[in-house]
Amino acid sequence: MTEVRSYHGQPVLKEPIWTWEIPCYFFSGGLAGASAGLAYLVELRGNKVLGRRAWAISMAGVIASPALLISDLGRPARFLNMLRMFKPTSPMSVGSWILTASGATTSLSAINAWTGLFPTSAKVAKPAAALLGLPLSSYTAALVANTAIPVWHESHRTLPFMFASGAALSAAAAAVATTPPDHAAQARRLALIAALCEGASNEVMRKALGDQAQPYKTGLASHLGDLSRGCAVTGTALLARRGSRSRAAAALAGGLLLAAALGRRWSVFKAGVQGASSPEHVIAPQRQRVDRGEARGAARRQANVSTPEHELASPATSPSA
Amino acid sequence: MKLETHSWPSSYGEEAKPRMGFFTDTSVCIGCKACEVACKEWNQIPMSIQGFTGRSYDNTIDLGANTWRHVAFVEQKLPIDARENGGNLVQTAERAQALDAGLQTYQEGPDGFRWLMASDVCKHCTDAACLEVCPTGALFRTEFGTVVVQEDVCNGCGYCVPACPFGVLDQREEDGRVWKCTLCYDRLKDDKEPACAQACPTNSIQFGELDELRERAEHRLGQLQGAGQEKAQLYLADDDDGISGAGAFFLLLDDPEVYGLPPDPHDTVHDIGAIWGAAAAAAAALGAALAVAVFGGRK
Numbered sequence: 243m244t245e246v247r248s249y250h251g252q253p254v255l256k257e258p259i260w261t262w263e264i265p266c267y268f269f270s271g272g273l274a275g276a277s278a279g280l281a282y283l284v285e286l287r288g289n290k291v292l293g294r295r296a297w298a299i300s301m302a303g304v305i306a307s308p309a310l311l312i313s314d315l316g317r318p319a320r321f322l323n324m325l326r327m328f329k330p331t332s333p334m335s336v337g338s339w340i341l342t343a344s345g346a347t348t349s350l351s352a353i354n355a356w357t358g359l360f361p362t363s364a365k366v367a368k369p370a371a372a373l374l375g376l377p378l379s380s381y382t383a384a385l386v387a388n389t390a391i392p393v394w395h396e397s398h399r400t401l402p403f404m405f406a407s408g409a410a411l412s413a414a415a416a417a418v419a420t421t422p423p424d425h426a427a428q429a430r431r432l433a434l435i436a437a438l439c440e441g442a443s444n445e446v447m448r449k450a451l452g453d454q455a456q457p458y459k460t461g462l463a464s465h466l467g468d469l470s471r472g473c474a475v476t477g478t479a480l481l482a483r484r485g486s487r488s489r490a491a492a493a494l495a496g497g498l499l500l501a502a503a504l505g506r507r508w509s510v511f512k513a514g515v516q517g518a519s520s521p522e523h524v525i526a527p528q529r530q531r532v533d534r535g536e537a538r539g540a541a542r543r544q545a546n547v548s549t550p551e552h553e554l555a556s557p558a559t560s561p562s563a
Numbered sequence: 564m565k566l567e568t569h570s571w572p573s574s575y576g577e578e579a580k581p582r583m584g585f586f587t588d589t590s591v592c593i594g595c596k597a598c599e600v601a602c603k604e605w606n607q608i609p610m611s612i613q614g615f616t617g618r619s620y621d622n623t624i625d626l627g628a629n630t631w632r633h634v635a636f637v638e639q640k641l642p643i644d645a646r647e648n649g650g651n652l653v654q655t656a657e658r659a660q661a662l663d664a665g666l667q668t669y670q671e672g673p674d675g676f677r678w679l680m681a682s683d684v685c686k687h688c689t690d691a692a693c694l695e696v697c698p699t700g701a702l703f704r705t706e707f708g709t710v711v712v713q714e715d716v717c718n719g720c721g722y723c724v725p726a727c728p729f730g731v732l733d734q735r736e737e738d739g740r741v742w743k744c745t746l747c748y749d750r751l752k753d754d755k756e757p758a759c760a761q762a763c764p765t766n767s768i769q770f771g772e773l774d775e776l777r778e779r780a781e782h783r784l785g786q787l788q789g790a791g792q793e794k795a796q797l798y799l800a801d802d803d804d805g806i807s808g809a810g811a812f813f814l815l816l817d818d819p820e821v822y823g824l825p826p827d828p829h830d831t832v833h834d835i836g837a838i839w840g841a842a843a844a845a846a847a848a849l850g851a852a853l854a855v856a857v858f859g860g861r862k
Contacts, residue, residue: 249635249823250618252625256730259721276849283857316719316739323699323718330839331832334722335698376846384842388696388831389725395831398838402845410852425862432856439852518725525820528827539827540804541796541819545785547778 246529248521255390255518263314265511267307268382269504271341272409273416274303275378278348280413281355282372284428291425292417294355299416300375301352304345311341333385337378344378347371379409386514392527393457393517394510400447401510407443410436412503415477419496423486430485430492433499437478440506441471456523463512470505473498566773566808568689571708582708583751584810585760585768586776587682588783589822590795592767594620594680598632601762605747606631609735619678625823626683628735631744632759635822637679679815681822682759682768685710685731685744686799687810690830693723693732693743708773709746709810717741728806728828746810773810780814792816798824805829 248254258264281296312321325342329335347367354364383405387398394401414433418426444467448455457463477498484491517523532539572579602608611629616622619636626633691710694702701717704710712732719739723732732741747757755761760770769776780797787795794817799809805828819826 247818247820249637249821250616250621252823254730254820254823254825256627256724256727256733258725259734276853279850279853280857283853287857287862289862314721316721316734316741317717320699320716320718323701323716324720326716327698327700329695329698329700331695331835332698332722333838333842334696334720338698376850377842379849380842380845383845384838385722387838387841388835389722390692390728390829390831391725394725395834398834399841402842403848406845406849407852410849414856427861428857431860432853435852435856514725518730521820521823524825528825529820531827537805537827538803540801540806541798541815541826542801543784543788543794543796545781545788545797547781547785 246522246525248525251521253519253521254524257515257518258389258391259316260511261314263310265508266504267310267314268405268507268511269408269412270303270306270310271382272379272405272503272507273412274300274307274344274348275375276406276409276413277303277416278344278351278371278375278378280417280429280432281351282368285355285368287428289425289428290355292421292429295420296413296417296429297348297352297355299413299420300348300371304341304348307341308345333381333388337381337385340374340378340381344371344374347374376406380406386510389514390524391514391517392454392523393451394514396454396527397447397451400443400450404440404443404447404506404510407436407439408503408506411440411474412500415496415499415503417496418481418485419493419500421492423489423492426492427486430481433481433495434478437474437499437502440503441474444506454523454527457513457517457520458509461512461516463509463516466505466509466512470502470509473505474502477502566689566708566802568691568704568708568807569695570704571706574704575706578706580706580708580751581772582774582810583746583771584687584708584773584776584812585684585746585757585770586780586812586814587684588767588769588780588814589679589681590767590783590787590792590814590816591765592634592680592682593765594634594636594678595764596623596634597762597764598682598759598768599623599630599634601758602632602744605750605758606745608742609737626685626729626731626743627733628738628742631684631742633683635679635681635683637817637821639677639679639817679817679821681813681815682763683822683824684759684811685746686729686806686812687744687746688830689802689807689809690832691806692726692728692830692832695830695832696722696726698722705748705751707746707748707751709748709751711745711748712741712743714740714742726831728825728830777812780812783814787814787816794818805833 277300285293324338348371350367380402383402386394417429477495481495531537621636717740756770760768799812802808
């Protein structure tokens with residue numbers, strides 16, 4: 243990276259003020275969303291054993307998620323202000339509505355799957371929960387991409403795919419961990435597909451970021467990324483070899499894959515925090531854009547009016563000022 | 564219309580006022596910090612962390628929830644000084660002529676050493692990412708075209724904090740909400756100028772109607788360039804930068820990053836179409852992957 247000038251090494255951006263609840267929510271929201279989709283589809287194919295568990299997992303996710311989000315607010319009592327308006331320019335606003343609708347439909351679906359109550363409403367609620375679960379799994383990537391932090395913003399085309407595959411991975415993992423292996427073939431297939439897509443989308447994102455992937459290579463973001471990859475590889479291998487026969491192996495593999503999904507979200511979160519606090523990470527790409535003539539930049543040295551050379555008094559130094 | 568934002572003046576109709584702003588001419592800043600003090604006093608901002616940073620005279624550090632004006636101090640050797648750095652006689656003569664004519668920047672001493680001093684503030688962007696990402700609508704555009712946080716609406720979600728390309732907004736910890744410069748919205752409504760501008764003894768902070776301030780700034784840039792200040796530059800004074808221009812813009816004597824300002828800031832929301840497009844495509848791909856897993860083999 244080229245040497246950049248900065249103001250006493252001071253960061254240009256502010257670090258996100260979000261605390262541990264937010265990476266946990268990225269995980270729990272994805273888990274809830276993809277689980278709802280999985281539950282609906284396996285029920286369609288008549289796999290009630292897996293379907294009931296996936297609905298329960300999804301419901302746990304949609305209950306934990308708002309609790310995490312509200313606890314992170316600076317003024318938790320004002321959480322309802324999130325629904326004061328609907329703003330497409332704010333993924334957080336859109337996401338609040340998605341999560342609210344998801345919460346209602348998923349809870350109804352899960353109650354129906356376990357007790358048989360509300361059969362008529364559930365006919366609408368189940369496909370709605372499944373559909374809402376899809377954007378619930380990917381919008382959080384749009385949320386972090388829609389910031390000024392380069393490592394987040396510049397990955398806005400790839401990050402949603404990583405979050406969506408991570409959501410699928412966690413839903414599949416939770417399902418195989420809680421379902422008897424005889425009924426979990428569909429979840430095992432999903433786990434393998436998702437693990438592959440998650441790893442691949444991570445590689446593609448890093449490649450596309452180029453120099454701006456630097457925050458992923460240092461500190462906690464790097465360690466968590468390595469840990470996540472390790473868990474994903476071990477979990478996938480264990481699931482593929484023993485998952486269809488041993489309940490214990492399936493549970494362990496599921497646990498490892500859940501850890502992989504959580505670790506990856508945390509790594510993305512930390513990379514953003516680390517990126518914001520580095521003046522080089524923020525200034526270097528901007529300076530390069532301007533120097534290479536790719537962007538005009540915000541500064542200009544040519545005056546748009548010509549000033550006669552003899553007219554030298556300034557507003558501050560002229561005698562009348 | 565020039566200077567127009569998404570919601571100003573359109574949403575105010577008859578009640579729209581001229582777009583007001585700051586022109587901060589850093590070439591005449593003397594680093595007195597009267598702006599910082601006046602701002603704190605008028606807006607009743609809590610005390611900031613106290614200490615000694617060792618960074619020239621800057622112990623304020625940065626803009627934040629409890630600092631809405633921040634004076635930056637940079638110590639430099641002049642690169643075009645004829646005596647030491649191989650500058651030519653023409654440059655030296657131009658400099659002498661400028662000084663004789665009373666055109667000077669206060670920072671330059673006779674020993675080739677200079678202080679850059681600049682009073683930083685919220686930019687009140689034309690395309691303000693903080694306002695666009697705020698989910699509660701706490702951040703809004705006033706009738707003066709400025710950007711203000713409504714403290715009775717903000718719930719401290721923190722989205723504006725990493726969205727701001729200048730790192731202006733921050734959370735007040737004991738309070739939970741975010742705070743920033745209001746361009747003295749209360750004073751503007753009473754036809755008074757903001758506290759910092761009124762306190763500034765050298766007129767480095769100039770307050771007024773934005774189009775008029777821009778004209779004044781062009782004039783001043785022409786003077787400084789004409790006097791040999793080759794690195795003098797206007798920052799955020801045009802409509803075609805990454806935030807479509809600012810309500811608070813600057814005249815700097817060196818590149819923006821030297822003052823802690825980003826050289827090519829962008830409103831992230833300009834890319835919202837691509838961002839939503841990718842999120843929608845990823846959601847669709849998730850649906851497809853679920854279908855393949857569920858229907859593509861034995862039950």
